[in-house]
């Protein structure tokens with residue numbers, strides 16, 4: 001016997017669970033979404049695919065991270081295949097269309113699902129990441145998957161956690177005559193890959209670089225992140241493609257990310273030491289210079305929730321000494 005969704009919703013309602021579970025079921029009934037990523041050529045043979053400068057939500061299908069397509073003589077390279085199997089397929093088709101060649105390599109810059117979960121659309125042997133990223137995905141991938149299925153429902157159809165098969169090591173790699181320099185960094189997460197395309201001076205920052213969109217910190221080590229930004233700042237480049245937000249034609253995005261993280265770090269320390277609770281800290285006024293940064297309040301509040309318990313444990317005993 002098949003049980004209709006309507007009966008399930010009615011049953012859940014009777015059990016008092018409808019407010020939690022019904023939205024995904026309703027989404028499933030109404031679902032008609034397809035991803036339509038657009039590629040903009042930002043340098044010779046390099047296309048940027050912009051994500052929405054928003055939190056992950058059903059309305060954007062989780063497509064909030066930027067992806068990159070690079071043309072080589074052997075085929076296309078995709079950096080960050082997006083949040084779901086369906087998005088990965090759309091990026092693969094887009095890469096094939098703009099380069100006229102199949103995808104021969106996929107780089108996943110770090111563990112976060114808005115960047116990594118589209119990997120299932122590609123041959124797993126072509127998917128490369130830092131060993132730390134594979135380790136992180138083995139630990140957190142299923143949990144991320146559960147969380148995304150709850151929010152994104154049918155956008156996630158068929159998506160599974162695909163482990164990258166190839167290890168990235170720092171240094172130069174040549175694919176189809178195109179020289180890429182790979183940087184093994186950390187700070188936004190425990191493994192953050194950044195890539196420089198030597199021919200065009202395009203630096204692909206992954207989530208080490210945010211631009212006009214507040215940095216997300218759920219797995220961050222702020223000191224490590226600031227060190228990584230110093231490293232990227234020292235790499236000669238003409239363009240920066242951030243993990244989130246618009247293209248940067250200089251050092252503004254790196255400087256802005258550093259400015260935000262330094263402010264967050266100081267603000268959190270001050271808030272803990274002055275005895276503010278988490279909700280008070282989350283209400284801290286955002287400086288005027290960050291007024292145009294998207295989702296600033298949202299990420300500020302998330303950063304408070306990520307860092308506050310650890311900071312209180314570290315800083316408050318000193319107050320009593």
Ligand SMILES: [Zn+2]
Nearest residue numbers: 110112207216
């Ligand atoms: Zn991230």
